[in-house]
Amino acid sequence: MTHHHKYDANGKQLCCTLEEKINMKTDKDSGCCTTHKEYKHSEEDGHDHDYSDGDQTTLQMFTPAIISFVLLLIAIVFDNYFTQTWFTGWVRIGWYIVAYIPVGFPVLKEAVESIRKGEIFSEFLLMCIATIGAFSIGQFPEGVAVMLFYAIGEIFQTLAVQRAKSNIKLLLDQRPNEATVLRNNIAISKTASDITIGEIIQLKPGEKLALDGKLLSDNATFNTAALTGESKPDSKLKGETVLAGMINLNTVVQVEVTTAYTDSKLSKILEMVQEATAKKAPTELFIRKFAKIYTPIVVFLAIAICVLPMLFVDNYVFRDWLYRALVFLVISCPCALVISIPLGYFGGIGAASKNGILFKGSSFLDIMASIQVVVMDKTGTLTKGVFKVQKVVAIDVSEADLVKLVASLETKSTHPVGTAIIEHAKGSEKGTSVNDVEEIAGHGLKGKVDGKEVLAGNVKLMKKFNISYDVEIDSTPFTIIVIAINQKYAGYFLIADEIKEDAKQAIESLHKINVKTVMLSGDKQAVVNAVAKELNIDLAHGDLLPENKVEKVQELKSQNLKIAFVGDGVNDAPVVALADAGIAMGGLGSDATIETADIVIQNDQPYKIFTAINIGKKTKQIVWQNIGLAFTVKAVVLVLGAGGLATMWEAVFADVGVALLAILNAVRIQRMKF
Secondary structure (H helix, E strand, C coil): CCCCCEEEECCCCCCCCCCHHHHHHEECCCEEEEEEEEEECCCHHHHCCCCEECCHHHHHHHHHHHHHHHHHHHHHHHHCCCCCCCCCCCHHHHHHHHHHHHHHHHHHHHHHHHCCCCCCCCHHHHHHHHHHHHHCCCCHHHHHHHHHHHHHHHHHHHHHHHHEEEEECCCCCCCCEEEEECCCEEEEEHHHHCCCCCCEEEECCEEEEECCEEEEEEEEEEEEEHHHCCCCCEEEEECCECCCCEEECCCCCCEEEEECCCCCHHHHHHHHHHHHHHCCCCCCCCCHHHHHHHHHHHHHHHHHHHHHHHCCCCCCCCHHHHHHHHHHHHHHHHHHHHHHHHHHHHHHHHHHCCCEEEEECCCHHHHHCCEEEEECCCCCCEEEEEEEEEEEECCCCCHHHHHHHHHHCCCCCCCCCCCCHHHHHHCCCCCCCCCEEECCCCCCCEEEEEEEEEEEEEEEHHHHHHCCCHHHHHHHHCEEEEECCCCCCEEEEEEEEEEEECCHHHHHHHHCCCEEEECCCCHHHHHHHHHHHHHCCCECCCCCHHHHHHHHHHHHCCCCCCCCEEEEHHHHHHHHCCEEHHHHHHHCCCCCHHHCCCCCCCCCHHHHHHHHHHHHHHHHHHHHHHHHHHHHHHHHHHHHHHHHCCCHHHHHHHHHHHHHHHHHHHHHHHHCCC
């Protein structure tokens, strides 16, 4: 693997901080880091090519093949249609050599590299023997043509990889690089990594906390979804712990730093991403495994075809039997396989892209085809991650009046729950008189609306003012805002994260193909159970921290089950990386999860999980159809070639014919409706 190190002005190698480790891939053999944008082709299919995202355009990749094709076409015309007196001897040989070099030299180089690594019988060696052998007996057009088709197959394979990775964002650390520190009551902007334990951070509304700490202000509300997966904003009181990655939602607050920058909870999550990714072994596609057995066999069979007949044939002519052996090698060259396999996967990746699904590599299509369990996060994956009033219950007052009074009071609050009520009111609160508003920390709001005393908050607020309410509210799993008007219970608002429209259909579809469903969430167990019951999910676990989710997935993996995990928050990134197939909700998902994931659903629809599995199954089916076709045709033509009944041109066109059929079959998947 090629290493891309960073160095400072003194020549010292960088890539030693946590950020560098997260943003780079570590080479296990050397411990060095390589840029995450670099894609090692061997990780996908076993071939030892390095491709950098965006290094080459499609035209640049096809240029060598185009040059070889044009030169070959001109040579064939000179040979057969417009005979030229000058196009003979060394001029003709040189022309074909020049046509061969653009596509042949890279393969010759790969063959040498493979031999140096101890992999003598590679498909590269097979291609080289067949084409150089064709040159040695004067079959120049055949030699160039075989290598040309092989090169085109390699280009298609490269395009499949680049297409799959083109829309994927880079991994981003969720922590701010700077924070505002208070020194002698003066606000100073300081690099987050330089802030020490005990310093005071000032956090404005909408800002993200850079380090773990202790809340010094009386109270504050934080959005913790990116860190814990909890859909409900978390209210904190003075002295409680707040974590890096939390977003302040209402007033300016002060936080005392209790943990170093690199030891924060978020830093540990990012480290887990790196460790979990390292547990994933690269997937070798069928062609590489097959070539280790196939190539030595055909090479020795070709030698046998050339040499053994001298023991049994009276009129043995070495040149004739060498030609048969080379025809045998040309027929046995895995050109059709090399083209059909990547094109099959390319078709699957294209079909997925049309359906808003990005696969980062062809191997994940195979994995999705064999998935047995789909593990899902709740917030942002099965639910919308947005608070909404689901139900309003009014007691001894009209629902319209209750909504109007409460929405008017909530206009004096910055809490997200209040925002949901205001949105539900649709402007009905306008024109009311609101005064004497008091925010009771950890309880709710008290104030006068049009002369009426209105209380809006949790059940603790009702208990504080000794107001009786419906006790069934206590067992409700969702967020409840209880209302009292003039010291009398007046009803409640049920506020919950809304389930996505296609979530139920997604679960039902997965069950139809015998895929088990599991939900893991940082939300409280009661909320998780309610969602699981509504969607008919097989198994659900709540109150989970990121490390707990990893443990649950590891438990499933220990049962030798093929697992796909679907998530959207930073907290999901470690499990996304650990699963056999990690799926990220790309529309609203965090950059860290999207980068760690193997598959990205761009429109955030849960039903696309089933679509991805279906595309994987169809792709695998088409690929194996192509493999079966290639083997059947090759077996027939190999027998004919060994018997001297097929020439090298017939062998080439037989191989190309199979490749064309395979291409048409592969393109078919892109026209299917999923």
